[in-house]
Amino acid sequence: MRIKFLSFIASFFIVSFVITSCLDEENNIELSKDATIHAFSLDTIGYGKTYKFTIDQLRGEIYNQDSLPVHADTIVDKILIKTLTTVSGIVTTKDKNGEDSIININDSIDLRKPMKIKVWSSEGLAEFNKTKTKEYTITVRIHRFDPxxxxxxxxxxxxxAATEAQKSVRLGNKVFTYFMQKGVLKVSVSSDMATWNTQIVEGIKQMPHSLMALNHCLLATTEKKLYVSEDGITWNPSDKIEGSVVALISQLPIKSQDDIQLTYIKEENGKRMMYAAQVSSSDEFSKETSLGETDSRFPVENLSYATFPKGKGFQNIVVGKHQPEITTTVDGKEVPATVSWGFDGTIWAEIGTTSSTGYCPGFNQPTVIFYNDRLYCWGEKFESIYVSDSEGFAWKKADKKFAFPMxxxxxxxxxxxxxxxxxxxxxxxxxxxxxxxxxxxxxxxxxxxxxxxxxxxxxxxxxxxxxxxxxxxxxxxxxxxxxxxxxxxxxxxxxxx
Incomplete structure (x- = not known):
């Protein structure tokens, strides 16, 4: 409830002041000219949380820097002002008739929309002088979207025409999406993800087995051969890596310089061997190092990798299609699992669990990304997104808010x-x-x-x-x-x- 009849309150204030002055003529009573708000707060919101409000004296604005959660409008439509501190005087707002009415902080108010208030200093109130007041706008900021x-x-x-399997890669400000159409390899190119230009690929006839972007060129493997392209359309055989290159795995930044470690798999004497090479910022290769034979459980098709910071450096994580299939037992049944592998710059190691309580479901085409300081994984069918807070060891379904459109x-x-x-x-x-x-x-x-x-x-x-x-x-x-x-x-x- 707001107390109306401001003129009556002002008159009562003046009469009280005159009587007090007559009773004690020797004391000089100074009325304050301060018409500012010194403190403001609302009652607790939601689960007992208190939000701090900022008072901008210059602009005459009062607002919360941290926005309230989505749907908080169902709370602030009827909320109490906990603190409203002034030096003296009163605080008013306009009623439905446009008249000034005194705010009673013991009554709830509706703050779904910005609310204008006016502070009357004791001097301004005594003189009933509206020029000796200060106006503020109270705004309660609420997230329009769930963060x-x-x-x-x-x-x-x-x-x-892109109706078959596809692979995409970004080089500079362009995205290249490769797909087969009636036995012909094509690529769609876009710089804004909205308009696309499709062309026939030259130099490669089959869908690349693996695809990766360096700083100035693209690399692809097909039929155990390495190819390079600077424009994503015309491809040529590359001698950057010698031998039969089965798949490109990942890139790991070298923190002390702009170089990266590129890891890949080559076939030698019927065995699949892992290697790492140092690649400069100008895409020059050097220091090829053997990482040993590829483990039989390491994925070699539809590879997807992510990079995340660890300690003073970085670490890679990779997922892919397993052949043969890796399974785990859930409720007495064998179900496919995706097992992640990690690389710290020295060795690839299996890190993903097959525990029935922490495994990631098996996918033929998995995707892993490092996003918002967490690892996420999903695959074909788009039923759920899985998240790992243990560097890829254990996985669980992400919060239902972090999901695909359904x-x-x-x-x-x-x-x-x-x-x-x-x-x-x-x-x-x-x-x-x-x-x-x-x-x-x-x-x-x-x-x-x-x-x-x-x-x-x-x-x-x-x-x-x-x-x-x-x-x-x-x-x-x-x-x-x-x-x-x-x-x-x-x-x-x-x-x-």
Whole structure:
């Protein structure tokens, strides 16, 4: 409740002042000219959390620097002001009739929208002089988006002919996506992830077995041969690595300089051997070092690697398709598992667990990224994202907020996944590009006309519940999606990026 009749309060204040002066004429009573707010706070919000408010005296603004969580508007629509400290005088706001009314902090107020208040100094109140007041605007900042959620946006479409398996790589400001069409290798090139130009690849006839970007060129392996390209379109055999090169594995930064360690697999005398070579910033190779024979459990197809800081240096982690399949026992059944491997600059070692409580499901086309200081992994079918806080040793399902777009089939069925009603589950034809500067995760999808996945459905009839499995089917065009954690978006915006 706000106390109205400000003129009556002011008159009462003046009369009290006159009476006091007459009773004690020897004392001089000085009325304060200070019409500023010295402290402000709200009652606790949500789970007993207190948010600090900043008072900008110059601009006349009061606001919280740390935004409240999403949906906090259901809390601040009726909240108490805990602290509102002034030197003297009163604080007013406009009522529905536009009249000044005194704020009573014992009553709840609605702060879903900015609220204007006015501080009357005791001198201004005594004179009923509105020029001896100061106005403030109280703004409670609330996140419009959940900071812990992935925000997905449709960027555009790719070449509709990209209907088969694909591989993508970034070189400079361009992304190259390779795919086969009727036995011909093609590449779509884009600098903005929205418009694409497709050309026939020269020099390579088959989909690259592995693909990697250095500083100034692209490397690819196919049929145990190494190829190099400066434009991503024309490829030539390369002698940067001698011998039969089976696969390129990863790049590990060398902290003391701009060079990197490139690891790869070569075939020698019927055995698969691991090597590392030092590569300069100008893409010159040197110091090839043997890392020993490749372990039979090390993946050699559809490799994906990530790099993360460890101690004073860096470490690689790699995942891929296992041949033969690696399994773990869950509820008495053997299920496929993805086992990650780590490289510290000296040796590749198996680090992923096959424990039934910490394993990562097996994928034919897994992706691993280091994002927001955590490792994430997923694969074809796009059912869940897995996260590791133990450098790739143990995995668990990521929070449900950190997920792919999923259509609510219980509300309505779809036959086509669209930007307005997206569905990722069941998709298998894809590649991933990570933008570490702007913190985007780009997923590039090839066109699929017959996508399917299974979903558990619980139905209730009276007091009885039954659970069945239903198959969902749909199709989608070739398209590009970008995902970014809202918190990283906030951080970049606050940094002016």
């Amino acid at each position: 812990d959620s992935l925000n997905w946006k449709h960027k555009g479409t790719m070449d509709p 259509h609510n089939w219980f509300k309505s069925s779809i036959t086509v996944s669209t930007p307005e009603k997206p569905e990722f589950r069941g998709r298998t034809n894809y590649s991933v590009i990570q933008d570490t500067e702007k913190q985007y995760i780009y997923i590039l999808f090839g066109k699929e006309d017959n996508v399917s996945f299974k979903e558990k459905v619980t139905k209730k009839e009276g007091d009885k519940e039954t659970t069945t499995t239903e198959t969902r089917t749909y199709k989608h065009d070739s398209e590009v999606w970008s995902g970014r954690l809202n918190q990283l978006w906030f951080d970049l915006a606050n940094a002016g990026k």
